[in-house]
Amino acid sequence: MADYLLFATERYALPILAPLAAALHAQGHRVFSWFEDGAAGGQLDGVTGIGLQQALALRPRAVFSAANWVPPFIAGAKVQVFHGFNVRKREDNRGHFRVRGLFDLYCTQGPATTAPFAALAREQGHFKVVETGWPKLDPLFQDDGGQAAALRLPAAGRPVVLFGSTFTERLSAAPHLYPAIAADIAAGQRYWLLTLHPKCSEELFARYRALAGANACFIEPEQVVAAQRAADVLVSDTSSIVSEFLVQHKPVVTFRNRVPEDYMLDFNDPAQLPRLLGRALAREPEHMARITAYADSIHPWRDGRSSQRVIAAADALLAGELGPLARKPLSACLRRLQIRKDLGYWGRSIG
Structure with missing residues (x-):
């Protein structure tokens, strides 16, 4: 010992x-x-x-x-x-x-x-x-005792979208995407798991926490790994959660990523969010192959x-x-x- x-x-x-x-x-x-x-x-x-x-x-x-x-x-x-x-x-x-x-x-x-x-x-x-x-x-690759399943339960069969944003002001999607995310949550076709970097402002935390309800849940930092397991797609920016999520061989939609790559679905106009989510959830074979290749280069360990x-x-x-x-x-x-x-x-x- x-x-x-x-x-x-x-x-x-x-x-x-x-x-x-x-x-x-x-x-x-x-x-x-x-x-x-x-x-x-x-x-x-x-x-x-x-x-x-x-x-x-x-x-x-x-x-x-x-x-x-x-x-x-x-x-x-x-x-x-x-x-x-x-x-x-x-x-x-x-x-x-x-x-x-x-x-x-x-x-x-x-x-x-x-x-x-x-x-x-x-x-x-x-x-x-x-x-x-x-x-x-x-x-991500172990039995989590049902934590991810519990986060998916309120979705009732709907696609689950995780939103995670960096705190770096010039790179953060959170202030720009709030209206589009709020609108998608109100529409109710998808279920959202919302989280923010702990260094984000209290005002931003309050706005996103207020979106919780029948179509969304706010996730604390300690729940993020379970949320990644639970979600079908991630919406983010230039945050390290992008790579974490891709390791699962799942699609990512990024807003104004600093260095957009072909394994991301990157966009500049918040109005494009619903279209990009639809494309991500379609899991196009060529795009998924690019995701797998990238994921295996950054973290091939899946045991x-x-x-x-x-x-x-x-x-x-x-x-x-x-x-x-x-x-x-x-x-x-x-x-x-x-x-x-x-x-x-x-x-x-x-x-």
Whole structure:
């Protein structure tokens, strides 16, 4: 039995870490969480929440982070498990493939992520890369105890549409599509599951929550995976939920996606929403083939055991089976000092 620490800074990281916590418990380990910023106050079943001083004393075997950073002065291997897919909101050197010099191991989601990180690892030498799949998606391929079925029940045989939007103002569909979504909900031909990124404004949350009724339900972040299982089609924008949904080999309708691809049904005019939904629900064979090819490039793992592979990769790193690590780059020093300042800790690193 060993102690492990889960680290997050946003509430949306909890569904990423929950399957990992369950897998660690199943192997007989003790699991603790340290949640900062937007994730502060969040809880996972069977996981004890702790703070900085307790984390220092814990000396965990590994720290699994679903954030862009991790406290570098805590003991244990620092493992990046990612808070989303690469949806190209930013250039690679500022976005998904930015290496900050904080992690020892990157557990990648699929070939499209593995190849770039493996190239960076060979070039820089201070971290390792293992393709494991993404823990968040384990429940997509496991029995969920009827949660998805319960969300579908009110649809009474109607198609189920999930709406999920990013919080990034310049990319968010939520303000623009509200009238079209409200109209479709009022028409009642489809049943809607509505969710928003936790960072969206309270005013936007209030507007979308008010749409709940006989033809729609508002979904909290902890229900999003079950909602993805329940839905037949997703409506979104440039959010990582697009990739999560496509992994199921289901169609996605996107509004003004930053980099529209042929596996999406992208549109610019909100009035086009009903037509695009009809096309998505028709599941045209050629379009579905493009979806499958993309899904398999970003996340080919469909056995619901990515969490177990993440744990095994951390074990391999700690056992020296992945080879030695070079020293972290000097360029990471400023970032490490900033983390210490933000957390108010100037003591020694625990190794």
